[in-house]
Amino acid sequence: TKQFELASRPEGWPTLENFRLAEAPLAELGEGQVLVKNHAISVDPYMRGRMNDVKSYVPPFQLDQPLEGGAVGEVISSRAEGLIAGDIVVHGLGWREYAVLDAGSVKKVDASLAPETAFLGALGMTGLTAYAGLVKVADFKAGDVVFVSGAAGAVGSLVGQIAKAMGASWVIGSAGSAEKVAKLLELGFDAAFNYHDGPVKDQLGAALAEAPAGTTGIDVYFDNVGGEHLEAAISTLNPFGRVALCGAISQYNSTEAPTAPRNLALAIGKQLTLRGFIVGSYAQYADEYAALIAPWLADGKIRYEETVVHGIENTAQAFIDMLGGANTGKMVITLD
Numbered sequence: 079t080k081q082f083e084l085a086s087r088p089e090g091w092p093t094l095e096n097f098r099l100a101e102a103p104l105a106e107l108g109e110g111q112v113l114v115k116n117h118a119i120s121v122d123p124y125m126r127g128r129m130n131d132v133k134s135y136v137p138p139f140q141l142d143q144p145l146e147g148g149a150v151g152e153v154i155s156s157r158a159e160g161l162i163a164g165d166i167v168v169h170g171l172g173w174r175e176y177a178v179l180d181a182g183s184v185k186k187v188d189a190s191l192a193p194e195t196a197f198l199g200a201l202g203m204t205g206l207t208a209y210a211g212l213v214k215v216a217d218f219k220a221g222d223v224v225f226v227s228g229a230a231g232a233v234g235s236l237v238g239q240i241a242k243a244m245g246a247s248w249v250i251g252s253a254g255s256a257e258k259v260a261k262l263l264e265l266g267f268d269a270a271f272n273y274h275d276g277p278v279k280d281q282l283g284a285a286l287a288e289a290p291a292g293t294t295g296i297d298v299y300f301d302n303v304g305g306e307h308l309e310a311a312i313s314t315l316n317p318f319g320r321v322a323l324c325g326a327i328s329q330y331n332s333t334e335a336p337t338a339p340r341n342l343a344l345a346i347g348k349q350l351t352l353r354g355f356i357v358g359s360y361a362q363y364a365d366e367y368a369a370l371i372a373p374w375l376a377d378g379k380i381r382y383e384e385t386v387v388h389g390i391e392n393t394a395q396a397f398i399d400m401l402g403g404a405n406t407g408k409m410v411i412t413l414d
């Protein structure tokens with residue numbers, strides 16, 4: 079079976095040389111295990127952190143060992159109770175064609191609900207990140223003014239749409255191209271800007287100026303980016319504003335210490351809440367989220383976007399491209 083291994087640790091931006099596509103023998107199927115043929119693989123920004131040899135909330139990838147990550151596939155053979163050939167399952171052994179897994183490490187999904195790739199995105203970890211971050215971490219309430227960065231990405235595009243669907247008074251998104259800005263407006267964001275076009279703080283101010291009369295600032299900031307975006311949000315938040323610190327992708331490939339935010343002291347007088355979170359700690363809300371999102375997806379109130387790359391051999395390039403913004407919505411790799 080083909081699998082991607084970490085050939086070397088990236089310094090700064092990853093390159094294809096950091097990855098190796100290897101042939102590996104398949105492990106023998108043990109009692110209580112299943113053999114899964116992966117149909118689609120997820121590449122996610124957090125994987126970049128696991129490529130560094132540092133202690134974090136997930137252990138680092140090991141050199142010359144296969145990479146791991148979300149995947150959805152079909153059970154080919156089973157020696158586990160409750161799982162049979164043909165079942166569609168989500169699991170954590172992506173970056174490869176076939177995986178042998180303990181039954182407890184796979185989650186069976188109802189493939190009649192949506193295309194399989196959706197279980198890596200809107201109906202999976204990505205969707206729960208958006209919902210939990212917005213509602214449980216940032217304590218979003220109807221009527222709030224919301225700003226989300228990385229807004230055309232997998233998590234961000236759902237955050238903005240969920241906020242609108244739950245009654246936000248004004249939703250602003252930032253993204254890295256004019257095409258992405260147009261997409262955000264099409265998805266129902268009230269305002270959007272390209273952060274390459276000028277200082278984030280100025281563009282955020284201009285987007286707020288179009289908001290309903292009486293709007294003084296933002297109430298919730300969903301941070302996927304960190305740095306200058308976070309600094310602009312801190313300046314623009316209303317008193318008692320809330321920030322969900324979801325990601326800081328502007329720093330993941332940086333070899334220098336961040337220069338922003340420089341205005342954190344404003345959080346004192348404004349009595350802001352800035353709260354980091356990890357989606358794994360919010361698994362208990364998965365059912366609540368699934369029940370909420372299903373009808374919105376069914377009636378088109380919320381749309382999920384995907385950028386699909388085909389072929390296991392393109393996984394590393396797709397990962398690098400995702401970090402660089404080649405994707406709109408969830409980046410997934412489909413396999414034969």
Ligand code: NDP
Nearest residue numbers: 123231232233253254302324325326327328355356357403
């Ligand atoms: P995305 O689909 O948003 O893909 C990453 C995007 O980041 C790119 O498309 C690119 O879009 C943008 N980007 C890259 N570099 C920069 C930069 N320097 N400044 C601004 N934007 C940049 O990925 P996800 O939706 O999967 O993840 C979004 C964020 O959420 C990440 O920070 C990730 O780490 C975090 N996350 C956190 C989780 C948690 O549990 N806390 C769980 C899942 C994700 P553009 O063209 O707009 O630049």
